[in-house]
Amino acid sequence: MMEMNTDMISAYIDGEIKDEQVKQEILTKIQNDKDFEIEYRVQSLVKNLIKEKVVYQQTPAKVRERILKSIGSGTKIQSEKKSFFTDLFEKPSFSFATAFAVILAIALIIINRPGVVEKKDFAIEQLGNDNMFVQAKNNFNSITEGKLVPQLTTKNADEIKNFFNENGVKYSTLVPNVVDWILLGAIVSEDQGEKFAHHIYVNRDGKLAYFFQVDKSYLYNHEIISLSEDLIKYLDEGNCYLYELDGSVTLFTKLDNNICAIVSNGNPKEIENTFCIH
Amino acid sequence: MFAFLFAIFNSDEQKLNQEFEHENVPHMDSFYNFTLKMTGKRDDANKLVQETYLKAFRFWDKFEKGTDCKSWLFRIIKNKYINTYRKNTKQPDKIDCEEIENFYENIKPSSIDSAHLEIDFYDNLLDDELSGAISSLPEDFRTVVILCDIEGYTYDEIADFVDVPVGTVRSRLHRARKMLYRKLHD
Numbered sequence: 001m002m003e004m005n006t007d008m009i010s011a012y013i014d015g016e017i018k019d020e021q022v023k024q025e026i027l028t029k030i031q032n033d034k035d036f037e038i039e040y041r042v043q044s045l046v047k048n049l050i051k052e053k054v055v056y057q058q059t060p061a062k063v064r065e066r067i068l069k070s071i072g073s074g075t076k077i078q079s080e081k082k083s084f085f086t087d088l089f090e091k092p093s094f095s096f097a098t099a100f101a102v103i104l105a106i107a108l109i110i111i112n113r114p115g116v117v118e119k120k121d122f123a124i125e126q127l128g129n130d131n132m133f134v135q136a137k138n139n140f141n142s143i144t145e146g147k148l149v150p151q152l153t154t155k156n157a158d159e160i161k162n163f164f165n166e167n168g169v170k171y172s173t174l175v176p177n178v179v180d181w182i183l184l185g186a187i188v189s190e191d192q193g194e195k196f197a198h199h200i201y202v203n204r205d206g207k208l209a210y211f212f213q214v215d216k217s218y219l220y221n222h223e224i225i226s227l228s229e230d231l232i233k234y235l236d237e238g239n240c241y242l243y244e245l246d247g248s249v250t251l252f253t254k255l256d257n258n259i260c261a262i263v264s265n266g267n268p269k270e271i272e273n274t275f276c277i278h
Numbered sequence: 279m280f281a282f283l284f285a286i287f288n289s290d291e292q293k294l295n296q297e298f299e300h301e302n303v304p305h306m307d308s309f310y311n312f313t314l315k316m317t318g319k320r321d322d323a324n325k326l327v328q329e330t331y332l333k334a335f336r337f338w339d340k341f342e343k344g345t346d347c348k349s350w351l352f353r354i355i356k357n358k359y360i361n362t363y364r365k366n367t368k369q370p371d372k373i374d375c376e377e378i379e380n381f382y383e384n385i386k387p388s389s390i391d392s393a394h395l396e397i398d399f400y401d402n403l404l405d406d407e408l409s410g411a412i413s414s415l416p417e418d419f420r421t422v423v424i425l426c427d428i429e430g431y432t433y434d435e436i437a438d439f440v441d442v443p444v445g446t447v448r449s450r451l452h453r454a455r456k457m458l459y460r461k462l463h464d
Binding site: 005006007008009010011014016042043045046047048049050051052053054055056057058059060063064066067068070071072168170190193194 | 311400406423427432459
């Protein structure tokens with residue numbers, strides 16, 4: 001039997017050995033030599049783990065679209081959606097007069113609708129694992145249970161902002177210094193390659209306030225994270241939304257361009273007075 | 279006359295564009311994945327893939343018909359990666375061969391716990407953790423792992439892409455997997 005390098009095992013696993021005799025020699029070596037057997041198992045294991053666990057990412061539709069446009073392709077992108085009006089005017093059965101009547105009707109509805117979104121129980125609209133409200137509550141529970149710990153521990157707001165920047169958070173973040181609450185640390189999470197900013201405060205009674213902020217644009221395209229449109233509109237109008245359940249309080253507010261969720265086990269009134277800032 | 283010439287020119291150009299699309303667009307996901315795993319950043323991957331395709335499109339008339347188009351695109355993307363991405367990182371990803379050798383030697387088969395060789399042991403391992411471990415490999419090793427174990431290219435194709443002998447691909451891959459195994463247990 002020839003002298004064999006252990007890297008032949010990789011070639012064997014990858015189906016790169018075509019010669020039946022060499023294949024048999026490698027197999028015999030794996031069966032009879034403990035070191036070779038272990039090498040074989042390590043190589044197979046890692047290859048299988050990569051195959052099973054690594055998620056194959058598709059080119060984002062916008063990138064594909066830009067490329068196809070640049071090369072003058074006639075191929076339609078699946079995610080490309082025609083607007084209602086484009087579609088309407090493209091239908092030959094629709095006369096200009098019909099379209100005009102539809103536009104006028106829509107304009108009248110818009111003009112006559114109430115200008116503000118009334119406060120209601122927005123919480124019941126928040127469903128699904130990609131919902132910011134649901135995520136904020138779950139994350140807070142994980143923090144209090146010790147399952148989610150800060151990746152950076154600091155009292156310094158600038159350090160937290162730098163941490164967000166350096167760890168790939170693409171939107172502008174705010175880390176306000178608030179009276180009676182001390183910064184504890186920060187976490188950067190990742191979902192589908194996008195990074196999100198979270199930070200935590202603690203007060204002198206040991207109560208926690210977890211702060212999760214997302215640029216509003218992320219909530220509009222619904223690709224990774226969502227929030228009901230009613231609630232976004234309500235926050236856009238300068239309101240804060242407070243929801244209490246099971247000993248914790250969730251406050252939604254808008255700071256600059258970010259929608260912020262603050263979940264705390266502190267006093268609801270204090271949370272509202274402290275974090276409902278504009 | 280001009281209209282006639284313009285029509286001929288236009289139809290030639292259209293044919294060239296269609297050819298480009300037919301030959302190159304099917305590989306887009308593969309290159310996107312490759313750049314995403316190489317850079318670890320979605321924005322960089324978007325940019326690299328986009329720039330590669332635009333460059334390839336510009337030079338499509340220079341592409342030698344009948345040769346491997348995937349390999350041609352890969353060379354463009356590799357050069358783009360080296361010129362733009364690596365230039366932007368603070369320190370080039372240099373490989374300390376001695377360090378790799380030590381790393382490699384440290385994983386003696388006899389020191390491996392056999393429980394760690396069962397795939398069930400890794401039930402809780404997430405894509406992020408594994409992708410992070412792949413991203414932390416030295417560039418040459420990361421490249422072969424991505425191309426072989428994620429993209430499914432053969433050793434010959436990888437050797438052609440990265441311009442090294444097949445034996446080097448095999449050896450890098452072997453070592454890279456051992457390093458990954460080690461990283462998953464650190």
